[in-house]
Amino acid sequence: MGYELIQVRPMTKRIGAEVFGIDLSQPLGNQAFSELHDALMQHQVLFFRDQQLTHESHKALGRSFGELAMHSAVAGLPDHPEIVAIHADEKSTYVAGEDWHSDLSEDPEPPMGSILYMHTLPDAGGDTLFSSMYAAYDALSPAMKAFLDPLTAVHDSNHIYRELFPDVQKTYPRNTHPVIRTHPVTKRKCLFVSQSKTVRINELSKKESDAVLRFLFDHVKDPNFQVRFRWQPNSVAFWDNRCTQHFAVWDYFPDVRSGFRVTVAGDRPF
Ligand SMILES: [Fe+2]
Structure with a gap:
């Protein structure tokens, strides 16, 4: 794929690329948008260094790719409800x-993507791991792909947020999605169940569902599908949420790790 404005350096063959030659605080022209979008479709998560994003320019960057989505459980900033603060320090319990x-x-309609801008990092640790759900799907046997293809699963966040926010009387989203979804742009198939959110495969008995999900959750953790990002202050990660999963490592307590995220709205998975 040819790029004229940006330079794209893949970090692995399957997922992740560093992008150079662009200032994300400036409005994206058509060419820059098109190149970034192409790179995101190919590499699934893009990493940028030495960016200076105000809340306004962060939101503008997200809006170049679609409407901004609001978080269903975590309140945004008082003056910028579309921006969620990501913060951990010595007082954090999770x-x-x-x-x-x-x-x-x-x-x-889960978001198409998330754009995370970190301004404060620990001296060591606090990496984020990303796993390609294209690679996870591609690595399955034809028989397993055929078995999983027609299945649907329930994604639920109530067990997470009720434990985190026991004083809040609220019901959080719970929805059914295909176990294998088709990416709306690339048309490639990818695995769409996660250890954090997927609680049940609808068409199977509870025992069968637990066993199959346990296998799939384990499968997602295969390092062959992954890239690991080492943050620096003012790094940005932009991931396609439809075909990736991620894991934020909390190995730096009691140090501070802090930044902001905007989320770009997406479509109902099919
Ligand atoms: Fe996340």
């Missing part, structure tokens, strides 16, 4: 994303 997941897969 951090967001400490298990394999795709963001808000419990929503009826």
